Amino acid sequence: MEKIGELNLDTRFIGLDGFDEIEAVPGANLNSVKQSPKKAGKPRHAGYTVREHKVVRKKVALTAVVAMAAVVLSGVTAAGAIGSGGAKKPAPEMPSTMPALVSTVDEAPRASGLDAAAESQLCGLYIDGELVGVTTNKTALERALKKVLDDYKKGYDAQTTTEFANDVEVKELEESDKKELTAEDLVKLGMDRFSINLATDYIYKDEVDFETEVTYDDSKPASYKKVVKEGKKGVTEWTVRYTFTDGEITDSEITGSKVTQELVNEEIVVGTGYEESEENADEENSAGESGGSAESYATGSSGSFIWPLPHTHNLTSLFEWRWGRMHNGIDIAGGDDYGQPIIASDSGEVIWSGNDGGGYGNYVMIDHGNGYVTVYGHASELACSTGDYVNQGDVIAYVGSTGNSTGPHLHFEIRDGDTPLDPLGFVS
Structure with missing residues (x-):
């Protein structure tokens, strides 16, 4: 189970007796985590590498991130299953041609003073230390490089940032034997050499199921059940900032969390008394309590069996060959x-x-004195002790999911000595 602070990610399967299976029960408490975002470092390059900035490549890389089964959020590493709240568009394709730069009147450089000098200054575009070409309009070249980064983050929110991942510099030159180019042509010449970092935020919504707290009341009949407090799932939103380099994830960190709904556990009251009429209540109370002595065990075995879980008659597994082995009882849930x-x-x-410590978890076995033995498995709590004598209908345990189990249910067996029998031949 991966754990982020107090964040547990797990899966639940309900309703079957799970020999050779493991049940994962969620119990996460989510705490606020706040870390300052950091700028991704620039990778080192030996010379330059021609990089294909194709949208297909970016979609494949980002889809791989989206398709992962779990989120592992550490200081600088992530392999995330991006949920419905975190989907974003892949980085846009690098343009194959550089459109002409258009300036408004306010943006147009003045033809005198420092701006004019900057326009006439010979400068070179260097990528990873190599001179790509030269131009005499430094201002236009810097604007063209900025436009490459701005175009790369189109479709993202205002908090998304871009920067060159490799060394891209504009340097003033005294002279050069290279042919002078326009700023647009010079940027197009270096287009397939650019490596770009894009940093953007994803928001994950994490839900934690509430637990049920049960209070037993022996003054209420076994059919009594009342919810005294409604349960609510806990919901936390996690903000994670991812950095993609040329469409592939290279860095991540948690930058914040917010609890949007507090976890509230459900509270219920369950009766454990008997269903009885007023005129014979005292008599049945004295004779019908489980865990009695041999003297209170007055009726002896009846030679017939009754259904062991009055709450439900629904079956989830039968007495049959299952999962490569014999299932020696029935599962009721x-x-x-x-x-x-x-x-x-x-x-x-x-x-x-x-x-x-075996697969039955908490369980009870009763010898009925006529060769038959019954078994009651996976109980949450036991209501009798070894050596007790019990009467038919006495409460001996409470449904749970202990041992090899995939959810709350009763595993019930009837044996003739050591030989398992189909319980449905005795109860219905």
Whole structure:
């Protein structure tokens, strides 16, 4: 699991017994992170390299960034899966021809004084230390170079910046044996040698699921469930500044974060008492509590089994060959299952209540004294102890997702000695 400060990125799958699977449960808390953006350093070049500034190349490079499965945000390195909030256009194609520069009256240089002198000054365009050509209009050359950078960031927001990644200089010269060119022609001559950095911001929206906090109330019947506080997802927006060099990502850093919605956990109350009429409530309370002594175990095994999860009769897995091995029971889940009471399918002695570190997680085994044993797996909490005697219908545990599980459910088995049987042959 990648972690950014307190940012967890993970995936949840719900509703199946997951032998040989792992469940990832989100629990992220997002803290504000603020770092100052830094300017990307210029890479060194041995001489110059002819670079093709083609829009196809940029689209491929930026699409590779967008297609990654996770965001790894460190001080200067990123390999990001850019979400719906972070998509941007690729860097525009470098123009193959340099359009003539057009000046307004205000922009037109005056034909006297310093401006006139600058226009008549012989200067050279150097790229990575090599003289590309010369011109006598230094001002026009500098404007033409600026236009290359401005055109490169068209379609981006005002905070996007560009700069030459390689060494591009305009130097005044006393003389030169090279043919004098116009500023436009000189820039066109050096066009395929320019390397350009583009820095722009992406915004990622990260959501964290709320957790459910369960309070059990034995004064309420098992069918009782009430939400006392609604849960809300936590939402944080992260701003990351990426630098692309000739369309390929070369640098990134977190420049800010903002919590747009605070995380609020859900709180519910679940009843664990019995469904009973007023006239026999006292009698059933005294005889029906789980975890009793041998004396309270008055009824003995009934020889028949009842459904172990009153909350739902929905099945998510059957007694069958599955995932290369035999699934020795049935999985019961119907939604909102976490914390729901699990009851003894028949009366008997609890021969195991605990967690042995295996795939069942927290589980209970009951010996019914007639050769049959029942198993109740993946519980969140156990309501009986090894050695207890329980009656049919007693609450023995609560639904959870411990052990090898992909979500809250009950794994239920019926065995004849050590031989697993299909529970649907006994309960429906």
